[in-house]
Amino acid sequence: MSTRRRLLLVLPTLAGLIVLVFSFLHLVPGDPVEIMLGEGAAPADLDAMRATLGLDRPPPEQFVHFVAGLLRGDLGQSIAFRAPVSHLIASRYPATLELGGAALLLAVVFAVPLGVLAATHRGGAIDVAARALGLLGICLPTLWLGPVLVLVFSMQLGWLPISGRGGLAHLVLPAVSLAAGMMGILVRLTRASVLAVLHEGYVLAARARGAPPWLVTWRHIVRTALLPIVTVVGLQAGALLAGAVVTETIFAWPGVGRLLVQAIGARDYPLVQGCVLAIGVTYVAINLATDVLLARLDARLRDAA
């Protein structure tokens, strides 16, 4: 599929996302204006505020208004924070990117070499340890892992801060917590992918030609095994964004995920829509980038395009 066609497919994906978010949000009980003005607000004041915010209009009209604003680059005004949604998201987005990026990098840098080592030392101690680590990474929920890491590295050893965003030290524990699940998946996937090509003819041929083992591993084995890994990394990067909602809350990381949680609690429709849209666009962009990268890595895909 060509890059242009992929880009065209992004549009209906985003349109579907917008429709779904808007529809579900208006099905959830709770009145943002009552939450904003307080329980004892006069009915006339509630009505006036609903009119000001456009919440007195029928949902389809609100949706058209929202989409029209979106096309103008206007995500609307936050009901709870009384500030432009785009400003709120812009102030939080870098923190989410920083955390997600660090977790992604961490997962790839640790998991791929570990998976390769596990496959090339199949049945050995490294393999057993890598598989166990992979299983743990998949099984341990962030809600549990985060506090345990804090207990060990912050409370017992005193090496790292507990929560908040600041220097590099602040990034370590949230990034490790967020990356753990992805690491587990990547270790196991890398191991399986490498094992699948380990005894291919071209690998044996390379060995027979006397190529050094590291060259055989990294040029002939890993390069071929990389395709499914890149695909899963792309998909998991989106999962990292979803996981950031929990991680950001645990570690007081001021990102879009935490903003989304607050917005849902306040029934802040415009802000929820904006946050979900920001996360959705990032997810779609990552997947698009993955597709493009795969096409570059795999000549068959490039030729098909």
Add this chain to the structure above:
Amino acid sequence: MASYQGDSVRVNQSRWFALAIALAVGVGNGCGGSEPPAPGIVIALDAEPQSLDPRLGLDANASRVADLLHISLTRSAPSGERIGELAGEWRLEDPTTLVLTLRDDFRFADGTFVTAEDVRATYEAIRDPAMGSPRRIGLDAVAAVEARDHYTLAFRLHRPFPPVLEATGLPVLPAAEARAPGVPTGAGPYRLAAVASRERIVLEPNPYWPGTRASGPLTLRVVPDPVMRVLELRRGSIHLLQETFEPEILSALAREPGLRVRRSPGSSVAYLAVSHRDPRLADRRVRQAIALALDRPGLTRFALGDAGRPATGLLPPEHWAYAPLPPPRHDPARARRLLDRAGRPDPDGAGPLPRFRIVLKTSSQPARRRFGEAVQAALAEVGIAVDVRTYEWGVLFADVRNGNFEMAALAWVGITEPDHYFLTLHSTMVPPAGYNRGSYRSAVMDRLVTRARYAPTPAERRRWYARVQRRAARDLPVIPLWWEDRVVVHDAALHGFEPAPGGELRSLAGAELR
């Protein structure tokens, strides 16, 4: 005017590579230290204040920050009485005119004096529906606010309304900024120094504060996770935590040598709301039976440890209008007899079939869920089956407001003005008009809360409110559960902080770390 926009921090990609390298060589050596020490006293907030504009922010954290940055005409004393802050004294000139004489030594953080014109402009801005201020709710009785001279102010009322003093607790802003967007200048003990990434608010002493000046900066950090807040406190990276602690956690914190646990009477009351639209619960005998089936001292210990007291009504004993009442009784045998007399017999005696089944709605907080299960067990003893259903707060709130509940575990936070009884019990105060969530209707109670509301002198008000409380204890429009203490855990090095019943942090201005 300061701006409450978070600083956007540039993402430095080199950090990511640095992180990988640091982890590769060992996190300990790579990161070495910990966060830079925050300046001054550091306290944790569970959520970001929705606004630092005191006209708009009404959530607990926004109110606490506003109280540090701004002054008001009067403040609430621990007894619920109003005591002067900017207002030195006040009197009723006639039944519909409240005249206040202002102190002349308060100055905003920019050095300008606070005058009656500033107060007038603030109140008129908040009263303007276009401002959309949630603080407008308490100003219905006010017809106009007049500045008679620099330091004399008059509230003109639509009609005599003794609880109007409660409305004098709004933050005072400079006249020039009263209608301007953004975070206005305040005249409180602190002024805003910085807001970093929306997770850290740094305040510094207001150099013009006429009282004891704060010894240094005050940092408010947002830490949403309760476990992390406690760990931060134990590690010493925050100095004060004020919230509802799980009893087990509080016991553990009390054993920490570097921490001090402080308990003081609070102004919050937990209660069971009952729907009077439900014919079973509209019967007073059934409500009395439910109250008798609950071991309220035991429930209080279960929910709060020793950080609460079984409640006899909405007002705690420290309140000026509190009327002493007999302690809640736990008498399941009498509860069973009352249910029999109410025509709700147990169909199979001690067998499994209940007299009736009822739904208890509560929030999804673990402590609330556990409490719901305790109520379920207690009412099962008298033959009432309870289905406990937990909801996210917004959903529960919507259900309660719409009367879509049979029983709900709720709380009133920060009751200072006893006119709360009118708003919660008068038959005209069913939402959206007021807070009578259970649609309780009683002609006798209507008359009592009305007389109490309009009684002209404090002595008369106290007398009428005593009758209201006795009537409420008999009629049980809601079932009071416990008065929650204000619990503060702070670093032993923090001296001079005094907890306030409503959770205000103003006394931090006189506190210091030694």
